[in-house]
Amino acid sequence: MLNTVDMFRAALRINVFAVLLSILLLIGALYIYSGNSHSFRWIFQQDNFPMTHVSTTSCEVQEYVNNCGNWSIGEFRMKVGLKYAQPSTQKGRTDVNSVTNWNAPLVWEGTFDPVVIDAIYKPMNPRVAVVVFAVGKYTRFLKGFLQSAEKHFLVDFRVTYYVFTDNEQDVPKVELGSARNISVVPVPSAQHWQEVVLGRMEWATKAIDNQIRSKADYLFMMDIDSVFHNRFGAESLSRLSAVLHRGYYKDSHRDKFPYERRPQSKAYIPAGEGDYYYTAAVWGGYLEDMYRLVKHCYIQAQEDSKIRIQAVWQEESHLNKYLLYNKPAKVLSPEYLWSDYDPVPADIKVVRVSQLIKNYKEVRPNAGNR
Numbered sequence: 001m002l003n004t005v006d007m008f009r010a011a012l013r014i015n016v017f018a019v020l021l022s023i024l025l026l027i028g029a030l031y032i033y034s035g036n037s038h039s040f041r042w043i044f045q046q047d048n049f050p051m052t053h054v055s056t057t058s059c060e061v062q063e064y065v066n067n068c069g070n071w072s073i074g075e076f077r078m079k080v081g082l083k084y085a086q087p088s089t090q091k092g093r094t095d096v097n098s099v100t101n102w103n104a105p106l107v108w109e110g111t112f113d114p115v116v117i118d119a120i121y122k123p124m125n126p127r128v129a130v131v132v133f134a135v136g137k138y139t140r141f142l143k144g145f146l147q148s149a150e151k152h153f154l155v156d157f158r159v160t161y162y163v164f165t166d167n168e169q170d171v172p173k174v175e176l177g178s179a180r181n182i183s184v185v186p187v188p189s190a191q192h193w194q195e196v197v198l199g200r201m202e203w204a205t206k207a208i209d210n211q212i213r214s215k216a217d218y219l220f221m222m223d224i225d226s227v228f229h230n231r232f233g234a235e236s237l238s239r240l241s242a243v244l245h246r247g248y249y250k251d252s253h254r255d256k257f258p259y260e261r262r263p264q265s266k267a268y269i270p271a272g273e274g275d276y277y278y279t280a281a282v283w284g285g286y287l288e289d290m291y292r293l294v295k296h297c298y299i300q301a302q303e304d305s306k307i308r309i310q311a312v313w314q315e316e317s318h319l320n321k322y323l324l325y326n327k328p329a330k331v332l333s334p335e336y337l338w339s340d341y342d343p344v345p346a347d348i349k350v351v352r353v354s355q356l357i358k359n360y361k362e363v364r365p366n367a368g369n370r
């Protein structure tokens with residue numbers, strides 16, 4: 001016969017067992033859940049997809065999952081049966097270098113297959129913000145820029161052009177593709193052209209904080225006085241992509257690059273240092289990386305102005321300093337920004353964007369010689 005103490009002990013044993021079982025079940029459930037989230041993370045990281053998305057459990061992730069249709073998550077990024085030329089380990093561009101010494105791609109025509117690139121990026125459906133300034137007489141360049149971008153810039157991707165202007169009524173009505181928009185951001189007129197060129201960093205920093213951050217995954221900063229001529233596609237996307245300046249990409253010794261050479265300036269780069277000289281007329285990357293960089297240029301320029309110094313090529317000098325010590329994830333060839341001033345050499349197989357010839361004295365407020 002069980003006495004009361006034995007019955008109490010048996011009950012206690014059953015309770016302890018039930019508690020242990022519940023804990024085990026809970027740990028199991030947590031493990032399965034974390035395994036699933038991990039598979040989302042894997043998908044996005046594979047394509048350098050913005051980390052902002054990685055931490056998202058919202059409809060962005062759901063949207064991607066839906067877009068996958070019947071693909072197996074974590075197994076196939078691209079559609080089965082897609083036709084494209086076989087890649088070779090032996091053949092490719094030999095007239096130019098297509099990799100940097102930090103092992104980042106250096107993107108030229110012939111180093112990527114647009115079919116493959118689009119098949120990787122399009123299902124992710126990223127949102128791309130393009131920040132352009134058209135202050136004063138520069139509004140005249142908007143139509144050509146926007147119309148040509150609609151033909152060549154990330155076609156079939158979600159794009160919003162943020163047009164910063166002091167003259168809203170001069171922003172032309174341009175026919176836009178689906179999921180593409182123009183958002184006008186008013187800014188004051190400028191007395192000096194340098195105010196606009198450097199002011200872009202401050203305005204862009206504030207606009208990202210106030211309106212762009214929740215609406216974009218990638219951000220490009222571009223000069224408005226340019227026209228797209230050929231594909232500027234998802235091969236340009238990365239954490240941070242910078243374009244080689246057409247004037248210094250070939251034979252220039254690093255000491256000849258027009259870096260800021262005065263040690264007093266925050267943009268100072270000493271002789272004997274430097275990789276490439278990048279243009280500030282086209283650059284892009286993940287929203288948060290671009291935010292850090294744009295804000296950095298803004299703050300460094302402010303520091304300079306406290307001691308009454310302006311970097312020799314304004315924000316371009318600060319950009320070059322930053323990119324020397326924070327290497328870009330992709331370097332884009334000068335195909336991504338050529339100029340109508342210069343003949344096109346043999347190694348530039350495709351001009352994707354070209355800067356227009358302009359009468360500096362006529363378009364710039366208070367223009368002197370640069």
Ligand code: UDP
Pocket residue numbers: 132133134135136137138190192193196197222223224225281363364365
């Ligand atoms: N910009 C502007 N208004 C100005 C000066 C410059 O809107 O009065 C903007 C415009 O987007 C332009 C960019 O700043 O493309 C860079 O200026 P600019 O083209 O004059 O510089 P460059 O590349 O010719 O040295």
